[in-house]
Amino acid sequence: MSRADDYKQMDSAQAIDYINQRDWRESRLGLERIVELLGGLGNPQLDTRFVHVAGTNGKGSVCAMLAQILAAAGYRTGLFTSPYISSFNERIQIDGHFISDEALAQTTSQVRGIADEMLDHPTEFELITAVALQYFSEQQCDIVVLEVGMGGRLDATNVIPLPEVAAITPISLDHTVELGDTVGKIAAEKAGIIKPGGCVVSAGQVPDARAVITEVCASMDAQLTVVEAADVIVEQDDLSGQSFSYRDHHDLRIGLLGTYQPHNAAVVVEVVECLRDKGWQISEEALRAGLFAARWPARFELVHERPWFIIDGGHNPQGAESLAANLRHYFPDAEITFIFGVMADKDITSMILAVLPLAHKIFTVTADNHRALPAAQLADYVRAGGLTAVQAYGSVEQAVEEAMRTAGSNTVICAFGSFYIAGALRRIFKLDNQSA
Numbered sequence: 402m403s404r405a406d407d408y409k410q411m412d413s414a415q416a417i418d419y420i421n422q423r424d425w426r427e428s429r430l431g432l433e434r435i436v437e438l439l440g441g442l443g444n445p446q447l448d449t450r451f452v453h454v455a456g457t458n459g460k461g462s463v464c465a466m467l468a469q470i471l472a473a474a475g476y477r478t479g480l481f482t483s484p485y486i487s488s489f490n491e492r493i494q495i496d497g498h499f500i501s502d503e504a505l506a507q508t509t510s511q512v513r514g515i516a517d518e519m520l521d522h523p524t525e526f527e528l529i530t531a532v533a534l535q536y537f538s539e540q541q542c543d544i545v546v547l548e549v550g551m552g553g554r555l556d557a558t559n560v561i562p563l564p565e566v567a568a569i570t571p572i573s574l575d576h577t578v579e580l581g582d583t584v585g586k587i588a589a590e591k592a593g594i595i596k597p598g599g600c601v602v603s604a605g606q607v608p609d610a611r612a613v614i615t616e617v618c619a620s621m622d623a624q625l626t627v628v629e630a631a632d633v634i635v636e637q638d639d640l641s642g643q644s645f646s647y648r649d650h651h652d653l654r655i656g657l658l659g660t661y662q663p664h665n666a667a668v669v670v671e672v673v674e675c676l677r678d679k680g681w682q683i684s685e686e687a688l689r690a691g692l693f694a695a696r697w698p699a700r701f702e703l704v705h706e707r708p709w710f711i712i713d714g715g716h717n718p719q720g721a722e723s724l725a726a727n728l729r730h731y732f733p734d735a736e737i738t739f740i741f742g743v744m745a746d747k748d749i750t751s752m753i754l755a756v757l758p759l760a761h762k763i764f765t766v767t768a769d770n771h772r773a774l775p776a777a778q779l780a781d782y783v784r785a786g787g788l789t790a791v792q793a794y795g796s797v798e799q800a801v802e803e804a805m806r807t808a809g810s811n812t813v814i815c816a817f818g819s820f821y822i823a824g825a826l827r828r829i830f831k832l833d834n835q836s837a
Contacts, residue, residue: 420529463665466665530550571604718748764794768818
């Protein structure tokens with residue numbers, strides 16, 4: 402029996418274990434490996450068209466809205482995102498349906514047949530990117546909404562040709578070891594997805610990031626549209642949803658909560674305008690239906706009422722600041738109990754300081770990831786920030802049980818800091834995030 406035959410016998414669990422092997426979990430930016438890997442597969446990335454989305458915060462929400470709109474317009478739409486919340490398969494979707502276990506196993510087997518022959522073995526993210534691009538090609542997607550994993554310039558997803566549109570969501574400090582220690586340096590990496598003659602949509606950025614994006618677009622002769630915050634007019638915003646107007650678009654409704662979501666949706670509107678200019682047939686009805694129908698787990702997600710329970714995947718200082726702003730907006734008089742778990746390589750002190758003024762108490766947990774900071778050490782960070790009402794718990798389940806048990810009539814429980822604890826929490830609340 403050949404090695405290729407062995408690969409064909411992998412089931413989905415074995416495929417996931419193969420992709421997630423510790424031997425190639427490290428982040429190694431660069432396009433050489435993904436170019437070789439996809440070349441061995443026949444360059445499936447050349448068979449479809451893309452919307453490429455980079456940025457620090459809001460990428461997932463923008464991708465979810467775009468995928469819904471394109472599917473509503475009648476296009477066979479692929480969606481590639483990371484990380485997953487509840488199921489590995491959710492990272493690769495077509496028209497809202499997760500890749501099946503059988504397709505995941507089969508496509509990973511094809512990828513493995515090439516990857517294991519390479520002298521420089523692909524990383525975990527490169528493997529899953531190759532699986533996604535091969536699957537979308539085989540499934541003959543009309544268009545794929547492709548989320549960058551880290552950075553942009555040297556990210557594995559940047560192996561694609563000129564996309565229909567490149568979108569850049571708000572940029573802030575994150576992954577500073579890999580991408581740089583200033584917003585300007587990080588913006589230069591994110592702007593690496595801009596290709597000559599491209600169509601680019603950018604969220605409103607801090608000045609350093611905006612200057613970099615503008616300069617790169619000018620050097621690439623790329624058309625740049627910037628979503629100005631003043632053009633986004635929020636008309637209704639409560640726990641039932643939001644409506645807003647943007648330039649010539651009035652009374653647009655979204656189901657996603659968060660004061661930043663209308664601004665994310667405005668980026669989506671501009672991407673749709675770029676696509677229309679290129680000949681994509683996207684009706685106003687499809688635009689509105691997709692915006693309203695889009696859901697994105699663990700982004701200021703309300704999962705329980707009285708006590709109110711919010712799950713938020715915010716995992717960097719800007720995300721924590723947005724979370725704090727949302728809590729002030731939606732629950733101005735509440736006592737907040739935080740459940741907090743985070744990766745050890747994050748700017749933990751800044752995240753704590755962002756939420757500390759709102760914290761009645763904080764329960765720390767260890768996220769289910771080898772990079773997670775242990776709960777006891779995280780509690781020490783909180784105490785160093787000045788809050789003594791902090792307790793470390795051995796599991797997310799224990800923290801939730803205690804938070805719910807001790808909640809008063811005016812308590813809001815908010816879990817944040819990592820998508821890994823978000824997945825555990827959604828399982829506790831039996832929110833499996835099944836495909837449509």
